[in-house]
Amino acid sequence: MTTAVLTVCSAGRREHLGHQAVAVRRQHADLYVVAWIGPGPVDDVDADVVLRVPPGTAGLPVAAARNAAADEAVRRGADALVLLDADCVPGPGTLDRYAATVAARPDAVLCGPVSYLPAGVDVDDPRELARRTAPHAARPDPGDGELRAATPEEYDLFWSLSFAVAATRWADGPRFDEGFEGYGAEDTDYACALRARGVPLLWVGGAHAYHQFHPTQSPPWQHLDDILRNGARFAQRWGRWPMGGWLEAFAAAGAITWDGGTWRRTSAR
Structure with a gap:
């Protein structure tokens, strides 16, 4: 594998x-691929492959970059693909856990629990990561080594910041819709495509990932335009809007309004 x-x-x-x-190096991954979006030097990036991905016209083309990285890994002969956001660190043993589960269930898409770290944590210390393990309560957290199939409703809890898939599963699709650019909805769209095709989504106990601290806003005002644009694309396909809690918060602040058919900006904030 x-x-x-x-x-x-x-x-x-x-x-x-x-x-x-x-x-990743500590866990001896066979291949480490970084899809780098936009400008900036990459000579110091510690990866086996660095793919240059041009900026999108409306925002960061995260969906296109994920597809490119996965395609490159498959082209180079990888059997198990573990996708992590750049601000996520795999826990000790996570890559092995994902790989073993891919081998057992190559038909499925696999998601491990995610712990959000506070500022000041030494993320390079595996013992500190283990001590800080506190999986986000919004998603299932099976026991170590256990698998649990997602219910139809739980597909909306798929988060692309940490998941794994067999190369054969990836080749059969679905892929991330590259029409999504900037922040939001591309992972929920992918999950809806999985559900529509009947692809199993499994929660993988013990495949921990740790989200490194960085400042955030709630709701994420800096991503308002992305959320409106991507949300409209999602709604056109699936008949409902994603990220409802944030949309309600934006509306309560007077920044957007529902015109009977879509959400629109009402301010320049």
Whole structure:
């Protein structure tokens, strides 16, 4: 079983990527592919392959970059693809856990639990990561080594920041829709495509990932235009809007309004 770790990065996540590389190298992944979006030097990126991905017309082309990284890993002979966001560090044993589960269930898409770290954590210390393990309560957290099939409703809890898939599963589709650019909805769209095709989604106990701290906003005002654009694309396909909690928060602040058919900006904030 040849395991590839794939990530998407741009200049703003370079430091986070460095910590991820430390963990990936410690676990001896067979192939480490970084899809680098936009400008910036990449000579110091500790990866086996660095793919240059041009910026999108409306925002970071994260969906296109993920597809490119996965295609490259398959082309190079990888059997198991582990996709991590650049700000996520795999826990000790996570790559082996994902690889073993891919071997047992090559038909499925696999998701491990994610713990969000506070500032100041030494993410290069596996013992510190283990001590900080606190999986996000919004998603199932099976026992170590256990698998649990997602219910139809739980497909909406798929988060692309940490998941794994067999190369054969990837080749059969679905792929990320490259019409999504910028922040939001491309992973929920992918999950809906999985559900529509009847592809199993499995929660993998013990395949921990750790989200490194960085400042955030809630709701994410800096991504408002992306959310409106990508949300409209999603709604056109699936008949409903994603990211409902954020849309409600934007509306409560007077920044957007529902015109009977779609959400629209009402301010320039």
